[in-house]
Amino acid sequence: MKMLNWCKPFDIFCLLDNLQYRFQEPAFECLMAVGAKKDISASAGNAFGQLKQFSAEQKSWLFGHLSYDLKNETETLHSSNPDGIGFDDMYFFVPEIVLQLDQKGVTISCDTSAAEIFSAIEAGSPVISKPMNLTASVQNKISKEAYLQSVKKLQQHILRGDCYEINFCQEFFMEDVEIEPLAVYHQLTTLSPNPFSVLYKNNNRYCIGASPERYFKKTGSKIISQPIKGTSKRNHANALLDEESKNSLLNSEKEKSENVMVVDLVRNDLSRVCVAGSVKVEELFGIYSFPNVHQMISTVSGEVNENTDWVDIIKATFPMGSMTGAPKKKVMELIEEYEQTKRGLFSGSVGYVNPAGDADFNVVIRSILYNAETRYLSFQTGGAITFYSDAEKEYDECLLKATAIMQVLKGV
Numbered sequence: 001m002k003m004l005n006w007c008k009p010f011d012i013f014c015l016l017d018n019l020q021y022r023f024q025e026p027a028f029e030c031l032m033a034v035g036a037k038k039d040i041s042a043s044a045g046n047a048f049g050q051l052k053q054f055s056a057e058q059k060s061w062l063f064g065h066l067s068y069d070l071k072n073e074t075e076t077l078h079s080s081n082p083d084g085i086g087f088d089d090m091y092f093f094v095p096e097i098v099l100q101l102d103q104k105g106v107t108i109s110c111d112t113s114a115a116e117i118f119s120a121i122e123a124g125s126p127v128i129s130k131p132m133n134l135t136a137s138v139q140n141k142i143s144k145e146a147y148l149q150s151v152k153k154l155q156q157h158i159l160r161g162d163c164y165e166i167n168f169c170q171e172f173f174m175e176d177v178e179i180e181p182l183a184v185y186h187q188l189t190t191l192s193p194n195p196f197s198v199l200y201k202n203n204n205r206y207c208i209g210a211s212p213e214r215y216f217k218k219t220g221s222k223i224i225s226q227p228i229k230g231t232s233k234r235n236h237a238n239a240l241l242d243e244e245s246k247n248s249l250l251n252s253e254k255e256k257s258e259n260v261m262v263v264d265l266v267r268n269d270l271s272r273v274c275v276a277g278s279v280k281v282e283e284l285f286g287i288y289s290f291p292n293v294h295q296m297i298s299t300v301s302g303e304v305n306e307n308t309d310w311v312d313i314i315k316a317t318f319p320m321g322s323m324t325g326a327p328k329k330k331v332m333e334l335i336e337e338y339e340q341t342k343r344g345l346f347s348g349s350v351g352y353v354n355p356a357g358d359a360d361f362n363v364v365i366r367s368i369l370y371n372a373e374t375r376y377l378s379f380q381t382g383g384a385i386t387f388y389s390d391a392e393k394e395y396d397e398c399l400l401k402a403t404a405i406m407q408v409l410k411g412v
């Protein structure tokens with residue numbers, strides 16, 4: 001808490017928090033990057049080229065984000081839906097200070113005195129002020145009836161052979177609200193701790209995230225991607241029913257078919273930047289339990305081609321398959337047509353690159369996006385639509401994924 005209060009006055013900071021998860025493939029390294037010595041922002045067009053040059057020149061820590069609408073650079077697409085938050089399509093910064101936290105302690109990297117920074121953090125308040133009371137209520141950008149009709153129309157596209165699976169999302173929002181992002185982050189991650197959580201401030205814009213999903217991790221020449229597709233509800237009141245829910249997810253032909261389609265898409269994406277024959281599925285249909293849901297997660301890995309860096313990987317794989325569908329370009333066209341909100345940072349990514357060129361990025365889901373200047377708050381949820389999807393159940397899944405965020409917002 002002292003560290004969060006210490007970083008609050010900075011215009012730019014990024015906390016990547018693993019909440020002490022210990023999976024077979026580790027969660028985020030717990031890192032805090034504060035202040036910007038140098039930075040770069042760009043709109044879709046030549047963003048990847050600019051980012052690659054910037055990264056090559058720095059050879060340093062980089063933190064930042066990739067918005068979903070970078071799709072307009074990876075494919076010939078456009079975005080015209082409204083955006084209430086306004087994150088840049090791409091932004092990265094070289095931090096003034098990097099704090100690496102683990103069970104042994106904290107390592108501080110900076111150009112000034114690490115001892116002075118540590119003292120300043122220790123002198124801070126251990127209490128985060130409570131968020132202000134909200135009089136506004138959460139609103140839906142799409143009515144339930146409109147959502148159900150859209151799902152049925154998307155299933156007609158599937159029937160015609162336009163696509164096989166599409167990730168269809170909806171926005172929930174609040175207007176004219178004032179929150180304390182640090183307190184909201186603390187409440188959200190207390191209620192729903194997840195291994196790829198993030199508190200990211202970019203001037204007046206915030207990402208307050210409790211994401212369970214990794215986009216990709218690069219370590220040396222190895223890359224892994226861990227798409228999530230498949231969700232069932234936890235039952236903390238009854239251990240037997242909770243186990244039944246987990247087993248139902250594992251044995252669901254619908255959920256497994258959705259998951260394997262995304263795995264195939266990820267394998268195809270990784271094959272663009274990996275050594276021929278090296279891409280493999282390390283785990284298929286793994287079931288992982290989180291505070292509110294069980295999730296089906298698969299792990300795909302590969303050996304990156306020589307002279308391929310992290311920007312090349314992103315350009316070849318972005319946006320991630322779990323948030324689009326198959327075939328990727330067509331479903332992104334349908335997403336633009338049927339969704340009512342520009343996704344922006346939602347279903348994009350926040351992450352870091354270290355001086356050795358290793359990288360780790362999450363998928364921005366289960367996250368609150370907030371513009372403190374316009375006082376607009378937004379979060380989006382969705383799920384995979386297939387021909388066999390039940391529209392009512394898909395709508396209920398959207399609400400299930402929003403459970404923790406709704407609880408936080410009702411309690412502030």
